[in-house]
Amino acid sequence: MASAQVTGSTVDRVRADGPAERCGRARDWAEIQERMLVPLYQDVYRRLEVGPATSLLGVGCRSGLALLLAEGRGAQVAGxxxxxxxxxxAAARGLQVAPGGSLARSAHPVPRPAHSLVTVFERTPTPALVAWSAQRTLPGGLLVLAGRGPAERCESTAVLEVAHRHAPPECPQRLALEPLLLSAGLRPSATGRVVCPFAYxxxxxxxxxxxxxxxxDRAEQQAGAALVAKELEEALHPFLRPDGSVRMVDEFRWAAGVGATRD
Known part of the structure; x- marks a missing residue:
């Protein structure tokens, strides 16, 4: 019964607020969602020995939790x-985060022109974005890409089907990270698999x-926010626990590529 009341409140708020409700999405990301990826960030930083000698640029860093974790290890960070x-x-957290602008821009997005480590954790790594990010690595520096693992290893697959049903994804659901690195002129050098619990x-x-x-977002544009919220709640019911909490477990993959050194 309690879960039914929660369901009603969510759908009613989306229906009543419409576009205004979307204005709170950034805060919902910062307060609810971004912590779900902490195991991914920590695994990358541990494996790549991120520390005081690291200059890190987070591309598509959102509200900056990944940058804060790297900064806590002594790294110089920007986003x-x-x-x-x-x-x-992110700025309210004391982080230096610049606008992304167009991928075709020739100007550097942050004062420092290149970094020893560039990460693309929270944006879909398209070929254009990977090439743009690779240009911001120092010679011999690393670029890290990340994405969800195979569908059978991600409990959220059934939940994401809500989005795909109304608006098929423009990019493949399972990205081949190493070929993306190779296409940008980088040599794959390290990979990892990480389990990320999604608990609410x-x-x-x-x-x-x-x-x-x-x-x-695209599903909401096609079918309306209220319908997507309703179907999303229905898809989440198999992951409800007796205490009313929700828990899913997804596997994420990451791959690092190293740029060519210069004589």
Missing amino acids: VEWDEELREL PGLDSAVRGLLATGLF
Whole structure:
């Protein structure tokens, strides 16, 4: 019964607020969703020995939790983010995050022109974005790409089907990370697989967090926010626990590529 009340509150709020509700997505990401990827960030930083000698640029860094974790290891950090509200949240955390602008821009997005480590954790690594990011690595520096693992190893697959049903994804659901690195002139040098639990105190929180990922934006444009929220809640019911919390487990993959050194 409690879960039914939560379901109603979420759908009613989306229906009533419409576009205004979308203005809170950046804060929902920062307060609910971004912590779900902490195991991914930590595994990359541990394996690549991120520390005081690291200059890190986070491309598509959103509100900056991954940057904060790297900074806590002593790294010099900066970010690039396309969403203004997310940049404001990152700035409130004391982080230097510049607008992304167009991928065709020739100007450097941050004062430092190149970095020893560039990460693409939270944006889909398209060939254009990978090439753009690779140009911001120092000679011999590393670029890290990340994405969800195979569908059979991700419990959220059934939930993401809500988005795919209304708006088929423009990019493959399972990205081949190493070929993307090779296409940008980088040599794959390290890979990893990480389990990331997606845990929420209730359905309302789960829906808000998942909508904040941006993966359902095109579906909302096609079918309407209220319908997508309703179907998302229904898809989450198999992951409800007796105490009303929601828990799924996804596998994420990451791959690092090293750029050519110069004589």
